[in-house]
Amino acid sequence: MRTWTKVCCIAAFTSAIAACSSSPTGRNQLILFSDAQMSQLGAQSFEQMKQQQKISQDQTVNAYVQCVAKAITDHVPPQPEFSEWEVVVFDSDQVNAFALPGGKIGVYTGLLKVAVTPDQLATVIGHEIAHVLADHSNERLSQSQLANTGLQITNVALGGSEYRNVTMAALGLGVQYGVILPYGRTQESEADIVGLELMAKSGFDPNQSIELWKNMSKASGGSQPPELLSTHPSHSTRISDLRQKSSSLPNYNATKPTCNKA
Template sequence: MTKLTLAVTTVLMLGSCAESPTGRPQLMLFDNTQVNKMGIQTFEELKTKTPISKDKKTNQYVQCVAQAVLKVTPQKYQTNPWEIVVFESDQVNAFALPGGKIGVYTGLLLVAENQHQLAAVIGHEIAHVMAGHSNERLSSNQAISTTLGVADVALAAMNTQYKAELSSAFGLGAQVGLVLPFSRVHETEADVIGLDLMAKAGFEPEQSVALWQNMAKQGSGGTPQILSSHPVPENRIKKLQKDMPSALAAYQARQAQGGLPRCNK
């Protein structure tokens, strides 16, 4: 069973290897055009289910910050205009989807206290798209599903009274050992890329730490990191602080050019 599972996993891993913007090896099994279509479809469905803010000043503010960050992304992400929508919701969240879509919930604007903190969130979300995390997550889920399917077949052939327990253990092991850490890798990588984006766009990178301190106050903080899909705020802040010197250098270089973003909340 182990040999068969490893064989299937190896085939999947060799299927389409790529590299993230930070140099991390990635498994990409899906065509990016297909993933973009999925992102666009998801966004259109969300617009039919969630009220869209009509407040002119709020929309101008979010557009100002998002466009400033988008201007420093690689050229291929600037070929087509992004659709940026503000959703009326108490959710403290934002997202970016493949296909050039950005959503910001009004609840986030109560926690992100200024343009710099909002840029930290938007930069983080755009980073997910730049790093192909949606494709990678879909590919990872496909690989895990295939491997667990092979394991179930092998368990079915075993003469043991513990088939059900073993099958459940395989599923839990994949969730805790692969899926959740994999998501935390994505979040940390998006933090790193997003910090660089906001600094190059002319937003104060130190404000990213203040943002996550604000975020920490919103959550219970009771979930152990090993069982969380996101890094705990303390670890997130430590990583941001570690990368702060290079971000400050990028911000100072941008500051020397003049014309820093002035997006009024």
């Protein structure tokens, strides 16, 4: 009886938290970890990746990616746990990018072969930053924590080897670490919406998001899709949703950034 009561109390507690937490689109979320914990986890994971993966030394490519990313992050509200966003370009054929709690952004050079304009690159970077702003990693890690550790949510050793696969997946790093990507279609669609608004505020053309996903569709060639698309909505659904959202965005009158493509 006492065990059942304890489980019920924890369940009620987490339900209350979920009811009090909401995403940028108003969806209820289960958020069990603090911003400080998630930022620490993001920073630790990013350092591991920089040690294990090849970083591009191409100054032109780095300047280009940094320019697009900065144009977007300049329009992101101040974050409580960090003051600057760190951007690293990884030298890899992966058609992928990610953003982690703690202000960490990774872009793979393979993405630049598909996101062929600054506006298209801004679509991807805005989408990944939106995952961070919407606490999607926290949400996924919270769900995994409840499912995998018997509800003992207060005893998590973040970043420890026991939780490595769970935490890496929750951060959206599943492809790199051989773990199934965690973000569901609801979170991906939400990141599309928030990311589109963010890139438009930054002066980029939201209509180019449609061209980007057309390119992504071509890149898949009818076989295994690029890593970035592993858990995303279908191409046709995404393009339709983006076209509808783009047409409804207000005119933000932002100055278009000048980022010279490598």
